[in-house]
Structure formats: C-alpha cells, structure tokens
Amino acid sequence: MASFILIPLLVLLFNVLNLISHKYLFQETIDIGMWGKVSNLPYANIAAGIFIVLHAFLLNFIFNKNEFLDRNYFIPGMVYTVYMSFFHSFYVLDGLLLAHTFCLLAIQQLYQLHQNTDARKTVYNIGFLVGAAASFHPPLLLSLPFFVFMTLVIRPFVFREFLLLIFGYATPLVYAFSFQIYYGYQLDLKLVHPFVNHEQKQLDFLITSIIFTILTMLSFWALRLRMTKSSIRIKKLIRIQWFFIALALGIGFTDLFMYNQIERFSLLLIPVAFFASFTFWNQMLEPIAKVMFYLSFIYSILKFFL
Numbered sequence: 001m002a003s004f005i006l007i008p009l010l011v012l013l014f015n016v017l018n019l020i021s022h023k024y025l026f027q028e029t030i031d032i033g034m035w036g037k038v039s040n041l042p043y044a045n046i047a048a049g050i051f052i053v054l055h056a057f058l059l060n061f062i063f064n065k066n067e068f069l070d071r072n073y074f075i076p077g078m079v080y081t082v083y084m085s086f087f088h089s090f091y092v093l094d095g096l097l098l099a100h101t102f103c104l105l106a107i108q109q110l111y112q113l114h115q116n117t118d119a120r121k122t123v124y125n126i127g128f129l130v131g132a133a134a135s136f137h138p139p140l141l142l143s144l145p146f147f148v149f150m151t152l153v154i155r156p157f158v159f160r161e162f163l164l165l166i167f168g169y170a171t172p173l174v175y176a177f178s179f180q181i182y183y184g185y186q187l188d189l190k191l192v193h194p195f196v197n198h199e200q201k202q203l204d205f206l207i208t209s210i211i212f213t214i215l216t217m218l219s220f221w222a223l224r225l226r227m228t229k230s231s232i233r234i235k236k237l238i239r240i241q242w243f244f245i246a247l248a249l250g251i252g253f254t255d256l257f258m259y260n261q262i263e264r265f266s267l268l269l270i271p272v273a274f275f276a277s278f279t280f281w282n283q284m285l286e287p288i289a290k291v292m293f294y295l296s297f298i299y300s301i302l303k304f305f306l
Helices: 002-021 044-065 075-084 095-110 120-136 138-154 159-183 198-227 232-259 263-281 286-305
Strands: 029-031 037-039
Touching (some): 044 075, 044 263, 120 138, 198 232, 232 263
C-alpha cells in the first residue's frame, strides 16, 4: 500500500524540484514520432507524471502477477521511478514515454502466453502494441525481430500466429505512415536539441551509470541464484527480458554514438527494474542493494542543486 502513495509523491517531488531549478528545460515542441510534433502544452509535465506513475504500477503488477518471487515486491516501480528522473521524458510527455507504455503492455501480453492454449488474439495484440510503440518512437521499428523471438521463447513457431503478429505490427504503422505522408512530416531522430541543457546531464549520466551498473551486476548475481530454484516458465519469462535488454542497449548506444544523447537508454529501465527486485530478495545482497539504491535516490535529489 505504501508504494501506491510513495511513487506519486516521488514523481511530484521530482517535478517540483525541476520547476524550481529548471535543470530539465522544456522544448518548444514535443516530438511524438511519426505523428509529428506538437506544441509543448502547459500540462505536458503533469501528463508525463501520470504516465510515470502508471508505468511504475504496471511494472509492479506484471512482476507480482507472474509470481517471480514468493511474495509481492514493489521494488520494480520504485527503481523505475527514481532512475527515470534522470531522463528528459520524465518531465514532459513525448513519443519515447508513450513508447514505454506500449512496450510494457506488450510485455504484459507476452506473459499471458502459454504453451498449449490458443494465442492468436494475444499474438496479434503483441504485434499491435509493438507497432504502436514504433510509431511513437521510430527507432523501435527494429524491435519486431526481438519480439518474434520473445514469442518463440514461450510458444513453438506457428505460421498463422506469425502472420497475425506481422499484421498487428503493421496496423498502427500503416496509419502512422499515411499521416506522415499526408502532412509531409519529416522524421527527426534527435530527441533533445542543443538549446535543452543536455550537456549538464553528462555528469549525471556518469555517476548514475556507475551506481546503476553495480546495482545491475548485483541483480544478475541474485537472479542467477534465484533461477536455480525457479520453474521452467519463470526461466522463460526472464529470458524474454534478456531480449529486451539487447534491444534497449542497441538503441541506447546508437543514440549515444550518433547524437551524443542518453535518452533512449531509458528503455533499459523496464527489464532492469524487474531484475533489481531479485537483489532485494537475496539476504546476502540486500544490504548492498539498499545502499546503492539510497545513493541513487540521494543523488537524484542533489542533481537539481548542482
């Protein structure tokens, strides 16, 4: 119950501190992928906060619904909220944040798949959600093969289901491409432009990357210990997250090398938020995990005053 109160309060706190410090400046327009650009509406930051809270709750729901651990944990939502505060999308609704929504919903649908049940509707939904995510964030056009493999982790290859996945994926993209052609909109893959104080976030990225990497390594260690006692299905669900990590890292490093930006690394928070919970589950690693998380939280507050 505490997480339902604490997560919205954290989102509110980060937004108030940003309004005071102006650390994450708002751009004049918001990029929503293939759907064009819209003026930065007065309540875009409020909308972003609502989506962050919804994502955190959805992460907790997926984690606990699928019984990754023997009792309910609310760490995924907390980790996601704190680490998302280092990204521009936390403070203003944009295409990347909307892509987070559809990716989470796609994972939730993937986790509903079973070996021997009719999955045609679910597979189509997965394709549709992934296509919608790509329409709002075009680099995710590369995500289709990854989600095909994620599906094959749980179910054998069925040609009819494969076609349904493709058709579902294509449906929102057909509308998005038509919209783009009709209005003559040109894609701009550089999310944050120079007049946004992106350079000031490089120190943030360095410090949080160190803390984040240590927490992630601890998570993988705890995950390895947990997998020795997990069912075959849990192991398959974890394997799906590995595919998503590969996708997020590929998009993130491309963004870093081509545009000197870190925004797309935010997609990595979806699987890592899952894995972090295993560190807090392990009695030996829990004290270290708490220290790393508290350091991250403290710096997430201090960054507004540096």
